[in-house]
Amino acid sequence: MDALVVGTIIKIVLVLLIVSALAGFGTYIERKVLAFMQRRLGPAHVGPFGLLQIAADGIKLFTKEDIIPQHANKFIFSLAPVITAATAFIALSAVPLFPTFVIPESLPLIGGAIVPSIIADVNIGVLFVLGMMAAGLYGPLLAGMAQANKWGILGSARTAVQFLSYEVVTGLSVLAPIMVVGSLSLLDFNNAQTGGVGSWLIWQQPIAFILFLIAGFAETNRTPFDLLEHEAEIISGYVTEYSGLRWGMFFIGEYANMFTISILAAVIFCGGYGDIGFVPGWLALLLKVTFFFFLMLWVRASWPHIRPDQLMWLCWKVLMPLAVINIVITGIVVMI
């Protein structure tokens, strides 16, 4: 078979397995970090440092009874988690993960296969990823509407509010870096910033970077924007009636989206997988993604939730004008 095809298949399988597993590991890290910041212990009983809590949670998820409420729309109810998980992974397929490399010939079977940096290299990568992540919000929306539960309906109403709020900010904040680079391909973004830390776009576009992060938090519904399942107000929002593996799929989708946003922030604004001094590119990207992931947990530990109307006010009256002004200034600078 073609070396590239073998490499792509290897990469697809690896991304699917690793990201699904990382969703489990992510919860452990999240609990530990939150516990550290709030002066608690976090998971500590199962295994060393509570590490086997992941396995315990996994077993619980897989063996839990799968309940479908009596008056729910069964088809849509079971479709919704699949949409969330599938769109999250489709979005991940157009994101550059590591530099392209060739598996050494000495390995049996897969030796010589070329593992590409992007699984599906569409030349409009940024838009595709953002569009797919936007389509992912149909998961919470349909889940909330199908379950015949008032908390669920509230959750999906909030999904619509959230989507209509942040979507404009995401698009406009990415537009300025696109104008600077002059391409929609994520590989071009990466190649435009290979000249070390000084060439990162974050120094040219600090406002766009902050706006993108804020909109990214809303997109992955992390605190302070986790309106969809704000447990103090609407029980669990769109996941109220879900249990077991279906709930797990929402969960994996949410964590995959967190990784996608982290990778996007690293690739668009922070140099992607370009080498930093003696640090090789793949390690640099890992470190950046880890930092952004940590940032999400940090913000969760230190900020309160906000109301839906506050989110809409923030997005349309503060962030959108800022983004438009940023684009106009960038346009003038690029023209000159």
Next chain:
Amino acid sequence: MFEQIAFYLFSILTIGLFLVTVFSNNILYAMTSLASGMVLIAGFFFLNGADFLGVVQLIVYVGAVMALYAFGMMFFNVTKTIKENNTSNVTVFVLGVSIALLMVLMFAAPISPEVIFVSAAPEPNATNPEAVGLVLFTKYLVPFEVAAVMLLIAMIGGIILAGKKMDQSLTKTDDENIIQKDIK
């Protein structure tokens, strides 16, 4: 080979989904099939190498149908089937016949080859967004501007219709005042 299979797959799925949209009595089924049909149409753009238009189709209709869902949520109980009021048979007859005529015209148009021509050939070396931009800002500049002005008018109209009490902001009101209003 793959492209043909993909084309027929997308065609069957799109037509099937839009049929569900028209015939279903359930709001949830109708809107979900509408949304997925719109997303699948993006597949045709991808098959023809128009990646940019495909993604634009995806982003635009994901947002648009989301707004439709919001209305569906407000007006109907989405888990029950809707009992439709049967309108007059005359309307159904006129609409059906005219749509059938339109379909016949559309399908019969390609029979004469002069009807089909490329009015604005894309630049051979331009990338996707460049080709769209060149056509949009040269040959079709006037329709583009007219559409922009129409959207602006619609936006202003929407703000005027919906914008009562625009000078008060719920977000800027203190929590105590909001609670007092609720009690009254």
